[in-house]
Amino acid sequence: MHRSIEELLAAAAESGCSLPEVVLAKEASETGRDPADIRARIQRNLRVMRAAITEGLKGEVHSASGLTGGRAKRLIDNGPRLLGERVTITLARAISTLEVNAAMGLIVAAPTAGAAGVLPAILISTGEFLDLDEDTIIDAMLVAGGVGAVIAQRASISGAEGGCQAETGTAAAMGAAAVTWINGGTNEQVATSIALSLQGMLGLICDPIGGLVEVPCIYRNASAAMQAIAAAEMALAGCDFPVSADEVIDVMGEVGRRMPVAYRETAMGGLAATPSARKLVQIQPSRQPTGASR
Amino acid sequence: MILVSLFDILGPVMVGPSSSHTAGACRLGLVARAILGGMPERALIRLHGSFAATGDGHGTKRAIVGGLIGLPPDDLRLREAFHEAEDAGMEWSFENVDLGDDAHPNSVVFELTREGETVHITGASIGGGRIEVTELNGFPVSLGGDYHTLVVLARDEPGTIMTITSRFAAENINLATMRVDRTGRHKDALMTIEADAPIPDTLLEDLREFSWLRWARRVEQVAGG
Numbered sequence: 001m002h003r004s005i006e007e008l009l010a011a012a013a014e015s016g017c018s019l020p021e022v023v024l025a026k027e028a029s030e031t032g033r034d035p036a037d038i039r040a041r042i043q044r045n046l047r048v049m050r051a052a053i054t055e056g057l058k059g060e061v062h063s064a065s066g067l068t069g070g071r072a073k074r075l076i077d078n079g080p081r082l083l084g085e086r087v088t089i090t091l092a093r094a095i096s097t098l099e100v101n102a103a104m105g106l107i108v109a110a111p112t113a114g115a116a117g118v119l120p121a122i123l124i125s126t127g128e129f130l131d132l133d134e135d136t137i138i139d140a141m142l143v144a145g146g147v148g149a150v151i152a153q154r155a156s157i158s159g160a161e162g163g164c165q166a167e168t169g170t171a172a173a174m175g176a177a178a179v180t181w182i183n184g185g186t187n188e189q190v191a192t193s194i195a196l197s198l199q200g201m202l203g204l205i206c207d208p209i210g211g212l213v214e215v216p217c218i219y220r221n222a223s224a225a226m227q228a229i230a231a232a233e234m235a236l237a238g239c240d241f242p243v244s245a246d247e248v249i250d251v252m253g254e255v256g257r258r259m260p261v262a263y264r265e266t267a268m269g270g271l272a273a274t275p276s277a278r279k280l281v282q283i284q285p286s287r288q289p290t291g292a293s294r
Numbered sequence: 295m296i297l298v299s300l301f302d303i304l305g306p307v308m309v310g311p312s313s314s315h316t317a318g319a320c321r322l323g324l325v326a327r328a329i330l331g332g333m334p335e336r337a338l339i340r341l342h343g344s345f346a347a348t349g350d351g352h353g354t355k356r357a358i359v360g361g362l363i364g365l366p367p368d369d370l371r372l373r374e375a376f377h378e379a380e381d382a383g384m385e386w387s388f389e390n391v392d393l394g395d396d397a398h399p400n401s402v403v404f405e406l407t408r409e410g411e412t413v414h415i416t417g418a419s420i421g422g423g424r425i426e427v428t429e430l431n432g433f434p435v436s437l438g439g440d441y442h443t444l445v446v447l448a449r450d451e452p453g454t455i456m457t458i459t460s461r462f463a464a465e466n467i468n469l470a471t472m473r474v475d476r477t478g479r480h481k482d483a484l485m486t487i488e489a490d491a492p493i494p495d496t497l498l499e500d501l502r503e504f505s506w507l508r509w510a511r512r513v514e515q516v517a518g519g
Contacts, residue, residue: 266348
């Protein structure tokens with residue numbers, strides 16, 4: 001995969017191909033896989049994403065700890081109060097996947113399980129709002145994957161290495177790029193959306209209560225989805241950013257490396273170390289996770 | 295800088311809740327099992343860092359045990375891996391270990407026994423479900439499970455590498471990476487060969503004919519989502 005956004009855009013400019021075509025060709029040449037097989041595999045992963053969202057929105061999944069389950073449904077049932085319905089459903093979908101994940105259900109890590117709610121919420125919601133066909137959504141997944149690969153190689157996608165910014169931040173950048181591309185943004189606008197989304201996630205620590213991928217993770221997925229969509233809106237409107245996408249990615253990597261270990265998925269700092277959190281995790285897991293999707 | 299493929303990012307499809315602590319842990323178990331040549335009869339599993347600190351809540355222990363009995367990361371039976379492993383007849387125990395600050399926070403050390411043989415394997419889950427096995431019986435290795443891999447322990451004699459690579463050539467299999475380490479001159483050498491295509495049974499059987507071969511194992515691709 002490409003090692004910088006600059007390289008990705010240059011490959012597109014040189015070949016005259018679209019970003020999805022460039023990412024697909026690169027993956028095909030590096031792995032020897034047939035491009036049609038790659039697309040088919042993305043489509044299979046999309047099916048898993050949709051199934052997880054549907055399952056979680058029923059409100060019947062519960063994690064073993066009891067910390068999560070049913071929150072996505074609460075949002076949907078309550079309906080929009082401040083913003084439009086599209087916002088509410090996108091937030092609920094992001095939470096939904098993470099609730100299924102917490103219940104040891106089947107999800108697609110994109111780029112990780114802890115950030116698995118962001119991309120499906122954005123892509124499936126945008127696909128629905130704009131009435132997009134499956135091929136276009138697969139194209140958008142390719143754009144997202146190409147961006148995520150750059151971040152994995154330049155910085156990190158692991159909360160244990162780089163904090164939550166490396167996980168939900170990367171997912172937000174992937175989602176922003178995908179949505180900007182779907183909406184006809186130029187390749188430069190796609191790059192700007194990556195910078196805009198990731199700059200808003202910089203410094204975010206990974207401090208899961210009890211060390212579980214549950215709280216605040218389910219809500220951070222929801223807010224990362226909003227960050228992504230906001231960045232896409234701004235980039236599409238021509239809002240620019242003076243620091244390049246690659247530079248913002250490098251900053252994220254640097255912040256991650258300098259982040260104290262207490263904020264890197266160890267549950268030794270942040271929200272995880274608060275009295276409220278400590279009280280919660282004294283509760284012993286009482287039951288097997290239930291009702292997760294196949 | 296590490297090389298990643300598209301499905302490291304848009305995958306894996308996996309049982310939650312954590313790509314590093316669940317899917318990666320499961321893959322470490324799968325690779326360790328393959329190196330051993332099958333399900334261990336006994337497994338001592340030492341967890342370091344974040345694996346030790348948060349492994350219970352992430353299902354890390356269930357995922358590793360599941361991997362050792364051959365369950366892949368997207369198998370919902372991972373939730374019941376302890377029961378599955380009991381049924382399969384595996385004995386296992388967990389300990390915490392401190393490997394020091396230089397070790398990856400998600401590291402595991404296996405001591406696995408099967409048919410009178412014990413192997414020691416150290417590996418880490420390096421993010422997004424990707425793994426790296428870094429040590430095998432005291433030899434430094436670098437195995438990600440991204441390729442079809444042959445692991446060979448052989449007496450350190452001239453011509454062994456050529457014999458092995460010529461077998462790959464005869465099968466028309468392209469090699470991706472190759473690494474050789476030895477404990478000392480005319481002692482043992484450990485070779486890890488990552489190939490683009492599955493390694494056939496015949497190739498393994500051929501190698502077993504040679505007197506210098508101590509041990510050869512095939513590790514199937516476990517990465518990719």
